[in-house]
Amino acid sequence: MSFPDLLETIPDLSQNIRGRLTVNQPMSAVTWFRTGGPAQLMFQPADEQDLAAFLAKLPEDVPVLPVGLGSNLLIRDGGLTGVVIRLSAKGFGYIEEIGHNRLRVGAAVPDKRLAEAAAHERLGGFAFYAGIPGGVGGALKMNAGAHGTETRQRMVELVAINRRGERHVLTNADMGYGYRHSSAAHDLIFTEAVFEGVPASEDEIRQKMADVITHREKAQPIREKTGGSTFKNPDGHSAWKLVDEAGCRGLTIGGAQMSEMHCNFMINTGTATGHDLELLGETVRARVLETTGVALEWEIKRLGLFEGEASVEPFLGKKGGKAA
Incomplete structure (x- = not known):
């Protein structure tokens, strides 16, 4: 899938811009899940002044999304319209x-x-x-x-x-x-x-840092394609315990799986699509709601368009429960 070239439809957009502009940049290359369709246009500004100049000339009806390291982003398979801003290490x-x-x-x-x-x-x-x-x-x-x-x-x-x-x-x-x-x-x-x-x-x-790193290595699937904690901890609960209680540790849909090591982490086992991952998350939310009455809230940010006729309903369309 690809989008119309914004640099052609807005001819002066790149004038006097020093940063990097990439049309239809695959988001799978910049997110930790390694999934997702393209960004219509990605801009990596040279510095703060370059960013300000670009935004000042960008038409107001063009969506803008800042993206960092992509560690907690789930980009849908249809991609992102508008401009993705990704700040460079150099600038x-x-x-x-x-x-x-x-x-x-x-x-x-x-x-x-x-x-x-x-x-x-x-x-x-x-x-x-x-x-x-x-x-x-x-x-x-x-x-x-x-x-x-x-x-x-x-x-x-x-x-x-x-x-x-x-x-x-x-x-x-x-x-x-x-x-x-x-x-x-x-x-x-x-x-x-x-x-x-x-x-x-x-x-x-450094001892505190070592303790933090050791805990993470022992408790989290850090060598997998993951997005960090999938759900926020509700008041008075640990999200992973609720997921475990609902029988979702290791639950798999397509190439997406709730980690056996830490069941509040979703992982791409190698072939997951954005749809696989989001469907898995909503399946887990539905089962936790049925089991405990708690409506888990996503911590991972899900953005973009579904591909074709695909869709995923929150909680698979189920109602009720108390807010997380």
């Missing part, structure tokens, strides 16, 4: 020590690299990032966290470019953080943030 992969126990970090920096840099600077409070397989941009958006610490506890302020190409600086309070959630405007693309840690010995920090 947005910097980490700077700026004093007062603070780091300025580009949004394309992997979380584990932020943890490493903080350890080098003897800044505590970042070890949890060593076990999160995503990037800083995604962590800022969804308040990523693990082992009792969340992004909102470390982030001081961030910079974002809106849909019109305007630059904004937002404080921690502006983000309205909650569990795996922020209330920031949907049209914002985060470009960098300032984080603050607490002084600590490097040995202490």
Whole structure:
């Protein structure tokens, strides 16, 4: 499947743009699930100014989607219309020590690299990032966290470019953080943030990082094609326990499987389509609802168009249950 070339329909879109523009970029190449149809146009800006200039000239009716490392994205087989913005490591992969126990970090920096840099600077409070397989941009958006610490506890302020190409600086309070959630405007693309840690010995920090990594290696299928935690933990429950109770550990549909190792992780065993994965997730949600009355909420972001006549109904069309 392919989409009409936006560079042909909007002739001046690429003028004076220094970043990389790719028509019909397969999303299977940039997501951890290794599935998904194409992005109509992918733009990798050279820097913040390049991003702002591109957005300012992009017609308002063209959808825009920022994508980070693709570690928690399920792109449907029909692909994505509009423009996918993917920040490059070259333009947005910097980490700077700026004093007062603070780091300025580009949004394309992997979380584990932020943890490493903080350890080098003897800044505590970042070890949890060593076990999160995503990037800083995604962590800022969804308040990523693990082992009792969340992004909102470390982030001081961030910079974002809106849909019109305007630059904004937002404080921690502006983000309205909650569990795996922020209330920031949907049209914002985060470009960098300032984080603050607490002084600590490097040995202490690295021991915490090692503990985080060891736990992850023992408990999660990190060598599989996966998207991380599939469902959010409902209040008072662990999602994996609910999935297990519903008999869904190892459940398989097509090339998609709920991991035997950690049953809140979906994996692509090698041949899964986006439809296989989403159908598996909704099947699990339906069975958990039937078994426990709890309506699990997706943590993985599912985006794009279904291919052909395919579709997947939430909970397979079942009603009822209490919200997760």
